[in-house]
Amino acid sequence: MFFEYLHYGLLGGLAIALLFAAFTDLHRRQIDNWLNAGIALAAPIFWWTSGLSLWPGVATQLGVALAAFAVFAGLFALKMMGGGDVKLLTALALWVEPSWFLKLLIVMALAGGVLTIIMGGWHIIRKQRDRLKIPYGVAIAIGGLWVIGTQYLPRASETTGLG
Numbered sequence: 001m002f003f004e005y006l007h008y009g010l011l012g013g014l015a016i017a018l019l020f021a022a023f024t025d026l027h028r029r030q031i032d033n034w035l036n037a038g039i040a041l042a043a044p045i046f047w048w049t050s051g052l053s054l055w056p057g058v059a060t061q062l063g064v065a066l067a068a069f070a071v072f073a074g075l076f077a078l079k080m081m082g083g084g085d086v087k088l089l090t091a092l093a094l095w096v097e098p099s100w101f102l103k104l105l106i107v108m109a110l111a112g113g114v115l116t117i118i119m120g121g122w123h124i125i126r127k128q129r130d131r132l133k134i135p136y137g138v139a140i141a142i143g144g145l146w147v148i149g150t151q152y153l154p155r156a157s158e159t160t161g162l163g
Contacts, residue, residue, distance in 0.1 A: 014144070018144045021141055022138045030084055031088050072085070082137075106143075
């Protein structure tokens with residue numbers, strides 16, 4: 001029972017961290033390193049409460065995170081993505097099982113597209129001439145929260161015994 005409470009407590013903490021990342025990115029266009037580090041450092045505790053085996057479970061999580069970092073660091077080098085976004089996605093890759101990480105990226109891309117259209121329209125309405133900066137941490141948070149809600153939280157019927 002303790003592991004279950006800890007497991008869901010960690011997911012709640014991750015959800016709060018994602019909301020905080022979205023807010024700070026929207027407000028300051030920055031995702032703090034301490035937040036990304038906290039998310040990454042809590043992942044092994046989440047693995048433990050999930051019963052994830054060292055091989056292939058943890059090894060796969062680390063491999064996906066390394067691959068995500070390599071791809072997104074390349075986008076950062078091309079100035080297509082911010083450094084905080086790269087670190088946040090890498091930290092999330094440590095939490096989300098690989099098949100769901102791809103789905104997270106798809107939801108993130110869709111949310112990012114909508115966010116870009118909204119912010120671009122706002123930018124045009126305000127007749128701003130500076131370069132448009134999209135707070136992509138918002139889209140990353142939406143993707144992460146979507147995965148938490150659809151993959152990791154129990155359905156109401158499972159917890160109430162009605163289903």
